[in-house]
Amino acid sequence: MSDGARIGLEIHAYLLTRAKMFCACDADALAATEANVHVCETCTGQPGAKPMAPNAAALAAGVRVARALGCALAPTTRFLRKHYFYPDLPSNYQRTSEPFATAGGLALADSFVRLREIHWEEDPGAYDLDAGTVDYDRSGLPLLEIVTEPDFRSPEDVRAFLQELAVVLRYLGVWREEAGVKADVNVSVAGGERAEVKNVSGFRAAERAAAAEIRRQLDMVARGERVPRETRGFDDATGETTRLRAKEEAMDYRFLPDPDLPPLGKLAALAPDEEAPLARRARLAALAGVPPQEANALVEERALADAFEAAAREADPKTAFAFVVRDLRADLAYRSTSLARSRVAAEDVAALVGALARGDVTPHAATRVLRQGLDEGGLREALAAERAAGLSAGDEVAAAARATVAEQGKAVADYRAGKQGALNFLVGQAMRRLRGRGRPDEVRAAVERALADAGA
Amino acid sequence: MTPTERVEAALRALGPAAEGRRADPWNAFLDVDAAGARARAQAIEAEGPRGRPLHGLVVSVKDNLAVAGRRMTCGSRHLERYVAPYTATAVRRLEDAGAILLGKTNLDEFAAGSSGENSAFGPTRNPRDPERVPGGSSSGAAASVAAGVADVALGSDTGGSVRCPGAFCGVAALRPTRGLVSRHGLADLAMSLETPAPLARDVATLAAALAAISGPDPRDPTARRTLGTLDLAHGARGLRVGVLREYFEGVEPATERAVREALARLENAGATLVEVSVPETRDSLAAYYLVNYVEFASAMQRFDGFRFGTPAAAEGALEEAVAAGRASFGPEVRRRILLGTYASEQEHAARWYTTAVAARGRLAASFRRALAQVDLLAGPTMPFRAFRLGEKTDDPLAMYAADVLTVTANLADLPAGTVPVRAQGLPVGLQLLGRGGEDARVLEAMAEVERLEVEA
Numbered sequence: 001m002s003d004g005a006r007i008g009l010e011i012h013a014y015l016l017t018r019a020k021m022f023c024a025c026d027a028d029a030l031a032a033t034e035a036n037v038h039v040c041e042t043c044t045g046q047p048g049a050k051p052m053a054p055n056a057a058a059l060a061a062g063v064r065v066a067r068a069l070g071c072a073l074a075p076t077t078r079f080l081r082k083h084y085f086y087p088d089l090p091s092n093y094q095r096t097s098e099p100f101a102t103a104g105g106l107a108l109a110d111s112f113v114r115l116r117e118i119h120w121e122e123d124p125g126a127y128d129l130d131a132g133t134v135d136y137d138r139s140g141l142p143l144l145e146i147v148t149e150p151d152f153r154s155p156e157d158v159r160a161f162l163q164e165l166a167v168v169l170r171y172l173g174v175w176r177e178e179a180g181v182k183a184d185v186n187v188s189v190a191g192g193e194r195a196e197v198k199n200v201s202g203f204r205a206a207e208r209a210a211a212a213e214i215r216r217q218l219d220m221v222a223r224g225e226r227v228p229r230e231t232r233g234f235d236d237a238t239g240e241t242t243r244l245r246a247k248e249e250a251m252d253y254r255f256l257p258d259p260d261l262p263p264l265g266k267l268a269a270l271a272p273d274e275e276a277p278l279a280r281r282a283r284l285a286a287l288a289g290v291p292p293q294e295a296n297a298l299v300e301e302r303a304l305a306d307a308f309e310a311a312a313r314e315a316d317p318k319t320a321f322a323f324v325v326r327d328l329r330a331d332l333a334y335r336s337t338s339l340a341r342s343r344v345a346a347e348d349v350a351a352l353v354g355a356l357a358r359g360d361v362t363p364h365a366a367t368r369v370l371r372q373g374l375d376e377g378g379l380r381e382a383l384a385a386e387r388a389a390g391l392s393a394g395d396e397v398a399a400a401a402r403a404t405v406a407e408q409g410k411a412v413a414d415y416r417a418g419k420q421g422a423l424n425f426l427v428g429q430a431m432r433r434l435r436g437r438g439r440p441d442e443v444r445a446a447v448e449r450a451l452a453d454a455g456a
Numbered sequence: 457m458t459p460t461e462r463v464e465a466a467l468r469a470l471g472p473a474a475e476g477r478r479a480d481p482w483n484a485f486l487d488v489d490a491a492g493a494r495a496r497a498q499a500i501e502a503e504g505p506r507g508r509p510l511h512g513l514v515v516s517v518k519d520n521l522a523v524a525g526r527r528m529t530c531g532s533r534h535l536e537r538y539v540a541p542y543t544a545t546a547v548r549r550l551e552d553a554g555a556i557l558l559g560k561t562n563l564d565e566f567a568a569g570s571s572g573e574n575s576a577f578g579p580t581r582n583p584r585d586p587e588r589v590p591g592g593s594s595s596g597a598a599a600s601v602a603a604g605v606a607d608v609a610l611g612s613d614t615g616g617s618v619r620c621p622g623a624f625c626g627v628a629a630l631r632p633t634r635g636l637v638s639r640h641g642l643a644d645l646a647m648s649l650e651t652p653a654p655l656a657r658d659v660a661t662l663a664a665a666l667a668a669i670s671g672p673d674p675r676d677p678t679a680r681r682t683l684g685t686l687d688l689a690h691g692a693r694g695l696r697v698g699v700l701r702e703y704f705e706g707v708e709p710a711t712e713r714a715v716r717e718a719l720a721r722l723e724n725a726g727a728t729l730v731e732v733s734v735p736e737t738r739d740s741l742a743a744y745y746l747v748n749y750v751e752f753a754s755a756m757q758r759f760d761g762f763r764f765g766t767p768a769a770a771e772g773a774l775e776e777a778v779a780a781g782r783a784s785f786g787p788e789v790r791r792r793i794l795l796g797t798y799a800s801e802q803e804h805a806a807r808w809y810t811t812a813v814a815a816r817g818r819l820a821a822s823f824r825r826a827l828a829q830v831d832l833l834a835g836p837t838m839p840f841r842a843f844r845l846g847e848k849t850d851d852p853l854a855m856y857a858a859d860v861l862t863v864t865a866n867l868a869d870l871p872a873g874t875v876p877v878r879a880q881g882l883p884v885g886l887q888l889l890g891r892g893g894e895d896a897r898v899l900e901a902m903a904e905v906e907r908l909e910v911e912a
Binding site for chain 2: 040041042045046047048049050051052053081083085086087090091092093252254256258259260261262
């Protein structure tokens with residue numbers, strides 16, 4: 001870009017775990033309605049309290065994210081104490097790991113953003129400056145910090161990157177999504193000094209903060225002013241960044257390897273290898289014959305991707321795609337659940353889609369089977385039952401068509417008068433008689449024959 | 457004696473201190489829980505021993521170890537009103553083994569000291585001579601055993617803090633290998649150097665206490681060792697003992713004489729004495745104190761005056777409020793925090809802290825080489841016997857010099873015990889160091905020394 005804008009991000013994402021990073025307290029702490037209920041001696045920094053071994057799920061999550069982003073894993077990593085005084089820190093130091101992953105990155109539409117490093121951190125508590133109180137419910141929650149190189153050239157790229165990152169985190173199932181992400185947005189223009197906009201919440205805000213800061217710096221340059229190195233905040237209401245403190249003297253955190261925590265080695269063994277989410281998205285998109293961005297729904301969760309891939313072995317990929325992306329997701333959303341948490345397995349979906357594609361069950365029946373599977377379990381049994389009940393035999397269909405034609409005098413008259421809608425109506429009525437157990441084309445043909453026989 | 461009789465005898469020895477009305481004759485206890493001890497004695501008497509190895513033994517706990525519901529002052533005004541909300545693992549295990557907690561013992565403030573004179577609540581006196589120091593920092597712990605009040609004392613050893621008072625007061629004590637006893641609940645002085653450590657009248661009781669408190673603890677990931685089997689009747693036959701040449705440099709004649717005579721008895725009983733040299737011992741004090749200061753500064757970071765019952769923090773900017781909140785530390789604590797902060801600052805860390813860590817590594821390697829040639833190393837525990845109260849308080853460096861023979865075990869992470877040997881007048885301790893993890897071997901040798909002292 002002509003303004004020479006360079007943007008880098010330091011992204012903090014809460015990891016989805018049952019317990020905190022260094023103690024067994026409940027990590028659902030962000031949902032707590034009372035202060036200081038999910039706390040213990042460790043996450044409140046009581047004298048003598050020690051950290052427990054780092055949360056295994058958090059470690060595995062970090063390794064999986066690093067692999068998904070193409071990073072190299074460090075041979076060993078230690079937790080460091082980062083010292084500074086602030087009321088929200090239970091021990092006035094934060095435990096933060098050395099980078100455990102480096103390099104890697106994400107491809108955007110027409111650029112590539114490199115990653116500098118990834119490391120683990122624990123969350124401090126929540127300080128209420130006005131009340132003068134601290135809530136330690138969130139103290140000790142595991143965070144992943146992802147640091148990029150200043151490779152972004154525009155605010156739009158920032159948002160696009162965060163959205164792609166979200167696809168990765170969602171697929172891996174490691175992200176506490178309701179907590180969102182926080183980003184520190186580092187901005188410089190025209191080769192000048194870098195300002196850091198701290199603690200911006202959300203993708204849109206990150207984009208807006210970057211844009212606001214670029215504007216501010218360009219204005220200064222235009223006025224002949226030098227942009228100082230400083231720390232700023234972003235006010236979402238005004239859309240402007242404001243100065244927090246001078247960044248000239250970097251704080252001396254007196255980093256000390258934490259003697260309470262043994263170093264971590266053999267990081268690669270912490271999580272099994274798996275296909276990277278974006279690579280899988282590309283592959284499944286090609287399979288379904290859609291552009292990669294339209295396949296985001298397939299990788300919303302790993303189980304959906306598994307379901308589509310299995311279903312695409314049983315039926316035409318386009319049919320499988322439509323069923324998974326539209327029908328299955330709609331029913332999951334209606335029940336506020338995910339496929340992984342539901343009673344339906346990927347292989348169940350595949351079996352259902354296969355039966356549907358072969359015409360063993362009607363679309364109506366397939367919907368019934370899916371919903372029963374989600375609500376009560378036992379999808380395979382329900383599917384088998386539907387198949388056994390079978391489609392109405394040819395003479396049943398013919399009988400239903402004749403009965404419908406005999407009953408629906410007005411519609412028949414409309415049909416004879418040339419109103420095409422009347423035929424659809426009659427077909428629908430015949431289908432109702434069959435309680436949905438009819439192949440649509442067969443029922444239509446039967447109704448047309450019945451009309452012809454009745455002299456229409 | 458029954459548990460109840462033991463408790464009553466202990467309370468009688470404490471005099472008015474038992475009801476909290478005045479300090480006991482040695483100022484050994486900061487808190488006595490007479491009601492709790494009596495209730496517990498009755499309860500376990502009713503239950504019977506049930507195979508619990510410490511059934512009915514009276515135990516004192518150094519006031520830097522947490523006991524839920526009881527004050528934990530760490531010998532400091534800063535924590536004068538702090539009540540611990542949890543119990544240290546080592547303390548809990550003593551109770552599980554059938555012991556009765558009598559109260560919390562006096563210590564040098566935050567365990568920073570070698571004489572017992574740095575407590576904000578007055579110095580502790582040596583029961584063997586009340587004009588003399590008991591040694592520190594587990595001053596009250598050693599005094600409580602030497603005075604016959606407690607059967608077992610739980611203290612902590614960072615650079616000699618149970619062995620020094622053990623030697624000065626004439627009781628047995630052991631600094632275990634790091635990782636044998638959980639540090640969860642021990643207020644930090646220097647995390648990589650220290651461990652909870654027991655003291656007792658005799659080696660058999662000491663060994664039983666260590667066996668009860670040792671073992672892995674999920675709340676302290678550095679605690680991964682077990683004690684293994686113990687044969688206190690093992691004897692001296694076949695034992696190769698390295699007599700450390702550097703350990704006799706600068707030692708007062710009376711101490712040297714007593715120790716060499718004890719070693720001669722050991723040789724007569726079948727041990728082989730070999731002279732051994734570890735020249736790096738001469739650098740040990742500098743390395744020890746630098747590591748100690750840096751880790752202590754980090755450990756003390758959490759005390760900002762906003763929590764833990766500290767008197768009201770000042771208003772104003774954060775830095776002012778924190779400085780005011782930390783004004784209640786004594787001079788030795790302040791000295792160490794300032795030195796530790798300095799030595800770990802970015803521009804100084806390489807010169808001081810990193811150098812100390814490297815020296816520590818070399819020292820540890822030297823000791824490992826020496827212990828490859830022999831089973832145990834031996835020498836005096838302290839360079840002199842208990843000095844008079846006030847004799848060294850004007851000169852911090854003179855006080856530090858008292859640690860010269862004890863810090864090596866913490867630096868090199870070796871199990872090290874002190875056992876009283878026959879001496880005229882004031883007590884003298886013989887120190888035995890073993891290979892890392894061979895705490896049982898050290899205890900066995902201590903038992904043999906003790907047997908020979910009693911026999912002759």
